[in-house]
Amino acid sequence: MFMVPGAATQENARARRFVLPIRLRRSLNILGLSVCCGWLAGLGEVGAILLRKHLVDIDGFYRMSQDFVWLIPVTDLLIFLAIGVPLALLGFAWPARGGPLAGRILATLALLAVIWRAFPGIYAPAGLVLAIGAAIRLASWLERDSAAFRRWAWRGWILVSIVSVATATTFLHADRLRIRRVEERPLPPPGSPNVLLVVLDTVGADHLSLYGYHRPTSPALDQAARQGVRFDRARATSSWTLPSHGSMFTGRWPHELSSGWMTPLDTTHRTLAEYLGSRGYATAGFIANVFYCAADGGLARGFDEYRDYPRNARSALLMSSLVSRPIAGLRSMEDFVALSMNIAIFRPLLLAMDDGRRKSASEVNREFLEWAARRRTDRPFFAFLNLFDAHYPYKLPDRAIHRFGTEPVTARQADLIERWRSIEKPSLTVEETAFARDAYDDCLAAQDEQLGTLLDEIPRLGPTWVIITADHGESFGEHPGVFGHGSSLYRSQVHVPLVIIPPDRNLSGQVVPETVSLRDLPATIVDIIHLERESPFPGESLATFWKSKNGSRPRRPSPALSEVVLTELLQPDKSRMLRDRQVWAALADDNGTYIRRQDNGQELLFDARHDMQETGNLASDPTRRLLLDRLRTTLDSLTDGPLTLDRFRP
Numbered sequence: 054m055f056m057v058p059g060a061a062t063q064e065n066a067r068a069r070r071f072v073l074p075i076r077l078r079r080s081l082n083i084l085g086l087s088v089c090c091g092w093l094a095g096l097g098e099v100g101a102i103l104l105r106k107h108l109v110d111i112d113g114f115y116r117m118s119q120d121f122v123w124l125i126p127v128t129d130l131l132i133f134l135a136i137g138v139p140l141a142l143l144g145f146a147w148p149a150r151g152g153p154l155a156g157r158i159l160a161t162l163a164l165l166a167v168i169w170r171a172f173p174g175i176y177a178p179a180g181l182v183l184a185i186g187a188a189i190r191l192a193s194w195l196e197r198d199s200a201a202f203r204r205w206a207w208r209g210w211i212l213v214s215i216v217s218v219a220t221a222t223t224f225l226h227a228d229r230l231r232i233r234r235v236e237e238r239p240l241p242p243p244g245s246p247n248v249l250l251v252v253l254d255t256v257g258a259d260h261l262s263l264y265g266y267h268r269p270t271s272p273a274l275d276q277a278a279r280q281g282v283r284f285d286r287a288r289a290t291s292s293w294t295l296p297s298h299g300s301m302f303t304g305r306w307p308h309e310l311s312s313g314w315m316t317p318l319d320t321t322h323r324t325l326a327e328y329l330g331s332r333g334y335a336t337a338g339f340i341a342n343v344f345y346c347a348a349d350g351g352l353a354r355g356f357d358e359y360r361d362y363p364r365n366a367r368s369a370l371l372m373s374s375l376v377s378r379p380i381a382g383l384r385s386m387e388d389f390v391a392l393s394m395n396i397a398i399f400r401p402l403l404l405a406m407d408d409g410r411r412k413s414a415s416e417v418n419r420e421f422l423e424w425a426a427r428r429r430t431d432r433p434f435f436a437f438l439n440l441f442d443a444h445y446p447y448k449l450p451d452r453a454i455h456r457f458g459t460e461p462v463t464a465r466q467a468d469l470i471e472r473w474r475s476i477e478k479p480s481l482t483v484e485e486t487a488f489a490r491d492a493y494d495d496c497l498a499a500q501d502e503q504l505g506t507l508l509d510e511i512p513r514l515g516p517t518w519v520i521i522t523a524d525h526g527e528s529f530g531e532h533p534g535v536f537g538h539g540s541s542l543y544r545s546q547v548h549v550p551l552v553i554i555p556p557d558r559n560l561s562g563q564v565v566p567e568t569v570s571l572r573d574l575p576a577t578i579v580d581i582i583h584l585e586r587e588s589p590f591p592g593e594s595l596a597t598f599w600k601s602k603n604g605s606r607p608r609r610p611s612p613a614l615s616e617v618v619l620t621e622l623l624q625p626d627k628s629r630m631l632r633d634r635q636v637w638a639a640l641a642d643d644n645g646t647y648i649r650r651q652d653n654g655q656e657l658l659f660d661a662r663h664d665m666q667e668t669g670n671l672a673s674d675p676t677r678r679l680l681l682d683r684l685r686t687t688l689d690s691l692t693d694g695p696l697t698l699d700r701f702r703p
C-alpha cells in the first residue's frame with residue numbers, strides 16, 4: 054500500500070497534537086490520584102490510631118510523637134507523591150495499561166497503610182494480600198461507573214479538605230489560647246530562682262568517677278559536685294524509667310502511680326511541672342528517651358513546652374506505617390537473614406533509621422538553650438532534661454571518642470553494641486561482657502562532656518538551682534543472669550548519682566553519706582525555691598542535710614523504697630513480656646539492703662557498709678535478725694502489705 058508522503062506527515066503531526074495532551078492528562082491524573090491516595094492513607098492511619106486508642110488500647114501508649122495528627126498525613130502525602138512520579142511516567146510511556154496499573158498500586162498502598170495501622174498484630178504479608186485483593190475489587194468496581202466515581206471523589210475531596218482545614222484551625226486556635234493562658238499567669242515573687250532538673254538516663258552511680266569508679270567517666274559532674282552537695286547513697290524508686298521518673302515528678306511510690314511497662318503514668322497525682330506552673334514558673338521538658346519519657350508516657354503533664362521525638366526526616370518517615378512496618382519486619386528477620394546480606398543491606402538501613410529516632414545529649418542541650426534564650430526572662434523556669442546517651446545500644450554519638458573501649462571490629466562486637474538488648478545474655482563470654490561494659494563507660498564519659506558544656510551555660514540563664522541525678526543504673530552480670538535495668542533491685546540498678554548545686558554554687562562540695570530516696574526530690578525542689586507552702590508533694594526536703602550544718606539535727610528523709618515488676622523485657626521473645634511477672638521490693642538504709650520477692654517471700658539481706666557487690670545474703674544470719682526485722686516491718690508498712698501484681702498495671 055502506498056501513501057502520499059505529505060499526507061502522512063500531516064496525519065502524524067495531527068495525531069501527535071492530540072495524543073500528547075491525552076498522555077499528559079493521564080499522567081497528571083495519576084499524579085492527582087497519588088495525592089488523593091496519600092492524603093486518604095494519612096487520614097485513614099490517623100483515624101485508625103484514634104479509634105484504637107479509644108476502643109482497644111485505652112490505657113496504652115501512642116508510641117509516637119503527639120504531632121502524628123498532621124505528621125502522618127503529610128508524610129504519607131510525600132511518600133505517595135514520590136511513588137506517583139514514576140507511576141505517572143509509566144502512564145505516559147504506556148498509556149493503555151499504565152493508568153489502570155498505577156491506580157491499583159496506589160489503592161493497594163493506601164489500603165495497606167490503613168490495614169497495617171488498624172491491625173498492628175496482623176502478619177505484614179497477610180495485610181499486603183488483603184490490600185491487593187481489596188484494591189483490585191475496588192478498582193474494577195470504580196471503573197464500571199467511572200463518571201459517578203469522579204463525581205463522588207470530588208465531593209469527598211472537598212469534604213475532606215474542609216474537615217482538614219477546620220481541624221487545623223481549631224488546633225491552632227486552641228494552641229494560641231493555651232499560650233496566652235500561660236503568658237497571663239501571675240509571676241512568682243521577684244528573685245525566684247530557676248530550677249533545672251537533669252536526669253541522666255541509665256547512669257549507675259557505681260560507674261562514675263564521682264563515686265570512686267576507677268575510670269574517669271564523670272569529670273564534669275565531679276567538678277560540678279565541688280560547688281554543691283553530693284549524695285553518696287541516693288536510690289531510685291525503681292530500676293526502670295517510667296516509675297522512677299514518676300516518683301521524681303510526684304513524690305509518690307511506684308505502686309501508688311501504677312505506671313506500667315505497657316501503661317502511661319496515671320493522672321491521679323499532681324506533678325512538679327503542674328505545681329510549679331501554677332505558681333508562675335515557665336515549664337519545659339527536653340527529653341531523649343522517647344520510649345518512656347515521651348508525652349504519651351504521661352510525664353509531659355504540666356509542661357508548657359515538651360520536646361520529645363527528634364524532628365528530622367527519618368523520624369517523620371517512620372511515622373507512616375508504610376515505612377515502620379517493613380522496618381519492623383526487617384528487624385525481626387535480622388536473625389534469619391544470611392549474615393553477609395544482613396551487614397551489606399539491612400543493617401545500615403536499620404541503623405540509619407535507629408539513629409534518626411535517637412536524640413543525642415548535645416541536641417537536648419541545644420533545644421533547651423534555644424528555648425531558654427527566647428523565653429521571657431522575668432519569669433523563672435522549671436526545665437527538665439533527660440539525657441539518653443548512656444542507654445543501650447551503647448553507641449557513641451557522632452564525633453565522640455572512645456576513651457576506654459574500641460570501635461567494633463568483628464560482626465560479633467558490632468552485635469554487642471547494636472543489639473545488646475536482644476542478645477542472649479547467658480551465652481556471653483567474660484570478654485564480650487567487658488566489651489559492652491567498656492562501650493557503656495565510653496557513652497557515660499561522652500555524655501558527661503555534654504553535661505559539662507551545659508553546666509557552663511547555666512550562669513548566663515540567671516540564678517538557677519541545678520539538680521543532676523539518674524532514673525536507674527545498669528547491670529552487667531554482676532549477679533548471674535542480671536543485665537540491663539528493670540531486671541532487679543540490686544545496687545547496680547537503683548544506686549544513682551545525686552548532686553544539687555545552688556544558684557551561687559557556694560555549698561563547696563558538701564557530702565551527704567546517708568541513704569536517701571529520689572522520692573524526696575519534689576519536696577526538696579519546692580523547699581529550696583520557697584514554694585513548700587501548699588505543696589502537694591509528700592516526703593521530706595533533702596535540703597535538711599545542708600541546712601542542718603547550722604546546728605539543727607537533720608530531719609529523717611523518706612525511707613529508700615524501690616519497687617519493680619520484673620518482665621521478660623530483655624528476652625528476644627516479646628510475647629513473654631507480660632508472663633511470669635514477679636513483683637520485687639527493696640528497702641535500704643545505712644546499714645542494710647533488704648530485697649524481697651513479693652509472691653513467695655524470698656528474701657535477700659546485704660550489708661550496706663561492707664558488701665558493695667551485694668554477694669553475701671545475710672537473711673538467715675541470726676546476728677542480723679534485728680536489722681532484718683526492722684527493714685521487713687518498715688517495708689510492709691510502706692507498701693501496706695505485700696505488693697501483689699494486681700496493684701500494678703501491666
Ligand SMILES: [Zn+2]
Binds near residue numbers: 254293342525
Ligand atoms: Zn531510664
